[in-house]
Amino acid sequence: MNTTRALVPVAWGMLWIARAPLEHEMALHMAVQLPLLIGVGYMLATFLRPYEPRWFAESDWLGIPGLLLVVFATSFWMLPRMLDLALSEPWIDSAKFASLPLLAGLPLGSSWPRMPGLGRAFLWANFIPKLGAIGGLYLAAPTRLCAYYRLDQQAAAGIALIAVAIVLGTCWSVIVFVGSPPFWSRAGIRRQRARHEILEAGE
Amino acid sequence: MTGIEAVGSRSRINATAAVRAYLATCGIVLLLMMLLGLTMRLAQAQWIDVEPNLFYVVMTMHGAGMVGIAGLGGAAVMWHFVRRYVPVSTAIFVANLVFFLIGAALILGAGFIGGFAGAWTFLYPLPGHSGGLWSANGAAAYMAGLLVIGVGFLLLHLDIARGIISIYGGLGAGLGVKQAFGFAPEKDGPPPAVAAATMAAISNVIGIVVGAVVLILSLVNLYAPSFTFNTLAAKNLIYYFGHTFINVTIYMAVIAVYEILPVYTHRAWKTNRVFYLAWVLSTLMVLTVYPHHLLMDFAMPTSILVAGQIISWLSGLPVLLVTAFGALTNVYRSGLKWDAAAGLVFMGVAGWAIGIIPAVADGTIPVNSVMHNTQWVPGHFHTYLLLGMMAMMLGFMTYLAGPKSPSHLAPAGVWLYLIGGTTFVLAFLAAGSASVPRRYAVHLPAWLAYDRAGSIGASLAVAGALILIVRFLVSLRSPIDATP
Numbered sequence: 001m002n003t004t005r006a007l008v009p010v011a012w013g014m015l016w017i018a019r020a021p022l023e024h025e026m027a028l029h030m031a032v033q034l035p036l037l038i039g040v041g042y043m044l045a046t047f048l049r050p051y052e053p054r055w056f057a058e059s060d061w062l063g064i065p066g067l068l069l070v071v072f073a074t075s076f077w078m079l080p081r082m083l084d085l086a087l088s089e090p091w092i093d094s095a096k097f098a099s100l101p102l103l104a105g106l107p108l109g110s111s112w113p114r115m116p117g118l119g120r121a122f123l124w125a126n127f128i129p130k131l132g133a134i135g136g137l138y139l140a141a142p143t144r145l146c147a148y149y150r151l152d153q154q155a156a157a158g159i160a161l162i163a164v165a166i167v168l169g170t171c172w173s174v175i176v177f178v179g180s181p182p183f184w185s186r187a188g189i190r191r192q193r194a195r196h197e198i199l200e201a202g203e
Numbered sequence: 204m205t206g207i208e209a210v211g212s213r214s215r216i217n218a219t220a221a222v223r224a225y226l227a228t229c230g231i232v233l234l235l236m237m238l239l240g241l242t243m244r245l246a247q248a249q250w251i252d253v254e255p256n257l258f259y260v261v262m263t264m265h266g267a268g269m270v271g272i273a274g275l276g277g278a279a280v281m282w283h284f285v286r287r288y289v290p291v292s293t294a295i296f297v298a299n300l301v302f303f304l305i306g307a308a309l310i311l312g313a314g315f316i317g318g319f320a321g322a323w324t325f326l327y328p329l330p331g332h333s334g335g336l337w338s339a340n341g342a343a344a345y346m347a348g349l350l351v352i353g354v355g356f357l358l359l360h361l362d363i364a365r366g367i368i369s370i371y372g373g374l375g376a377g378l379g380v381k382q383a384f385g386f387a388p389e390k391d392g393p394p395p396a397v398a399a400a401t402m403a404a405i406s407n408v409i410g411i412v413v414g415a416v417v418l419i420l421s422l423v424n425l426y427a428p429s430f431t432f433n434t435l436a437a438k439n440l441i442y443y444f445g446h447t448f449i450n451v452t453i454y455m456a457v458i459a460v461y462e463i464l465p466v467y468t469h470r471a472w473k474t475n476r477v478f479y480l481a482w483v484l485s486t487l488m489v490l491t492v493y494p495h496h497l498l499m500d501f502a503m504p505t506s507i508l509v510a511g512q513i514i515s516w517l518s519g520l521p522v523l524l525v526t527a528f529g530a531l532t533n534v535y536r537s538g539l540k541w542d543a544a545a546g547l548v549f550m551g552v553a554g555w556a557i558g559i560i561p562a563v564a565d566g567t568i569p570v571n572s573v574m575h576n577t578q579w580v581p582g583h584f585h586t587y588l589l590l591g592m593m594a595m596m597l598g599f600m601t602y603l604a605g606p607k608s609p610s611h612l613a614p615a616g617v618w619l620y621l622i623g624g625t626t627f628v629l630a631f632l633a634a635g636s637a638s639v640p641r642r643y644a645v646h647l648p649a650w651l652a653y654d655r656a657g658s659i660g661a662s663l664a665v666a667g668a669l670i671l672i673v674r675f676l677v678s679l680r681s682p683i684d685a686t687p
Contacts, residue, residue, distance in 0.1 A: 117365055118295065118362050121365065122358060125357060125361065125412050126415070128412070129415065130415075130416065130419075133416040133419070133420065136432075136436075137420075137432070140432060140433060176364065176373065176374050177373055178375055179368060179371070179372035179375065
């Protein structure tokens with residue numbers, strides 16, 4: 001457990017060290033560095049959850065305040081102007097390294113389990129197509145959106161975002177279609193029969 | 204109380220009251236939208252005078268309103284019956300109605316205050332190029348209204364999908380994939396209502412999120428015209444959303460056939476491998492058939508258009524065949540005592556089946572290039588929406604009203620609706636075959652005979668719907684427990 005905990009500062013530190021190569025390409029900056037920074041915060045949340053004050057958990061009703069914070073924080077760092085500033089101003093880059101784990105990853109990790117399944121599905125259903133749409137816009141935009149990235153780097157970022165959207169969409173569709181355990185497996189059939197029996201018993 | 208109701212009854216809102224609220228909303232809005240449609244036909248017939256600018260506002264509101272109310276009515280039918288088999292949230296069901304009413308208010312404001320007249324399909328870049336007829340705010344209110352309505356439907360379908368997954372393990376099992384491909388006994392398959400609701404959830408979730416993407420892009424374009432995107436891609440996205448949404452209304456409403464007819468015939472609706480296979484195939488085809496709306500777009504890749512033509516020939520057939528055949532065998536020699544509800548539901552299957560024929564004709568590329576901009580198209584979609592989908596919804600409404608409501612008027616309502624509706628759609632189809640264009644506010648003298656026949660038919664259909672809807676509204680005075 002302690003080794004796993006140590007992963008958080010190590011990962012944070014490694015991302016800081018690797019920031020130059022990751023920020024060199026727009027695709028790596030958007031599709032690798034930003035999600036990994038959020039991932040660091042998410043890991044942190046799993047360790048901090050047992051120490052979470054009760055009032056804090058109760059005030060985060062259904063995880064909505066926390067996830068709203070996630071949406072605002074991630075939207076802020078998706079703005080092309082902020083990507084530019086992160087490249088040109090070291091203190092803005094530092095703010096990104098602090099805010100994405102603490103204002104996006106950490107609330108995501110703590111609020112996501114509190115959100116009902118329907119809310120999670122709603123967020124996935126909105127996030128995946130919008131990611132694809134943003135990728136499409138980067139790909140199709142005739143002008144540069146960031147001053148520090150070339151047009152071809154912008155197109156590569158668009159392709160990367162579309163690819164991520166396709167992978168996420170495919171995984172999500174397969175999971176909800178097949179179920180867990182898969183509906184064709186013996187375990188899946190047993191589960192279905194068990195549910196039928198519960199329902200029939202209730203009638 | 205069934206096990207499902209025990210699971211799903213945490214909400215304090217009464218489920219039957221919620222269904223009644225849906226149907227009351229559907230009934231009132233349906234009548235208003237029918238009156239808007241009648242106004243257009245009377246104006247084309249030159250029996251009343253409507254300014255062309257106002258005509259296109261009315262056309263936009265009629266289109267958007269009818270699509271919305273078909274969705275809402277289909278959702279009411281689906282939710283009422285599917286909650287017998289899976290746990291669903293009444294609060295989410297009511298939230299969808301609230302979202303719908305907010306969205307409808309925005310859309311009506313966009314049309315009648317903001318003057319938006321860009322047709323219900325809001326084809327990019329038309330909303331931003333009004334020629335001074337409407338403002339950016341008017342177009343934005345229309346699109347924001349669609350977005351709000353979409354949020355409600357997305358939540359509803361996701362909630363039903365969640366319920367299906369909680370009972371069946373996955374949407375594949377809810378659709379009956381195992382039974383369709385022989386992996387499991389037919390007797391263990393989901394009830395027809397669950398298979399249909401699964402199909403609706405899969406199709407509409409994908410369709411709605413695609414629609415949301417193009418709506419947001421169009422909204423950005425309205426206020427930042429320098430931001431543009433590919434018009435053909437936008438048209439593809441719009442029709443992916445639009446076709447899927449309106450098509451799914453029928454698949455939701457058909458649950459009324461599966462659930463109501465057996466009550467009258469005292470025979471369970473039999474499901475088998477072919478039934479489940481039909482639903483699986485129709486799900487795949489509903490998700491891929493939309494290119495038949497783009498057969499006139501020369502820039503579309505030919506392969507996609509050919510695929511669109513072939514799939515549009517096949518798309519509706521599997522479920523239609525098993526439903527029509529199932530309805531006939533369910534009714535045949537059952538000793539069924541016909542009344543308004545059974546008649547309307549049965550009429551719905553017939554209207555749907557007949558409406559497919561002109562649709563298949565229009566889905567053929569050489570025919571489409573001649574017929575698509577004629578009244579043939581409103582002819583075909585009114586056939587399976589007015590005489591198919593809406594007949595099923597009115598049948599459900601009449602069924603819920605029960606025998607306590609004044610019943611002697613109901614058969615008159617059914618006959619007026621049937622005769623008027625048939626006359627109305629035949630006038631459209633005949634006009635289309637004579638190359639009368641659609642979406643024209645002003646008609647030539649040679650076209651007036653079709654318009655006048657259509658106006659008479661529309662008047663009768665409105666009268667029939669009025670009787671059936673008022674009868675339902677009167678029934679709302681009876682206690683909720685009396686509802687079947």
